Amino acid sequence: MIASIGYLMSQAHVTFPGMLSTSEGKAFADLPSDALGAWAAVPEAGKMQIFAVAGLIEIANEVKKPHYMKAGMPTFDRSTRKGRGRMAELKNGRLAMIAVAAMFAETKVPGSVPLLPW
Numbered sequence: 001m002i003a004s005i006g007y008l009m010s011q012a013h014v015t016f017p018g019m020l021s022t023s024e025g026k027a028f029a030d031l032p033s034d035a036l037g038a039w040a041a042v043p044e045a046g047k048m049q050i051f052a053v054a055g056l057i058e059i060a061n062e063v064k065k066p067h068y069m070k071a072g073m074p075t076f077d078r079s080t081r082k083g084r085g086r087m088a089e090l091k092n093g094r095l096a097m098i099a100v101a102a103m104f105a106e107t108k109v110p111g112s113v114p115l116l117p118w
Helices: 002-011 035-041 044-062 081-110
Strands: 020-022
Touching: 002 081, 020 044, 035 081, 044 081
Parallel strands: none
Antiparallel strands: none
16 A cells, blocks of 8 residues: 555655755655656665565564464455455455556556556
8 A cells, every 4th residue: 555655656746855865865856756767766775674664564464363364365254344344445455456556557568558548
């Protein structure tokens, strides 16, 4: 989800104020307007920080009990409101991943996604 928000913000030319890296003298406004070019322009130390935080978040979520993803579809009780909500969240997350993949495809191969005439 966070990656899709970052992708959309960079494609919409929205940047943070201030410096991305004071040691390299890079401001957020100096990054290219396309998402892939912006990622390539981030210093290696910044990329490692992003991966470290994402890894810590993943580890924190993986140790939670009960763990719902045990190879295959989760077994939510769909007759309860909480179960229906969890299933809806799972389906919305999958749809968001498909949407981000479509935006990436359109960035790399113009015209590959008919509904994205950017």
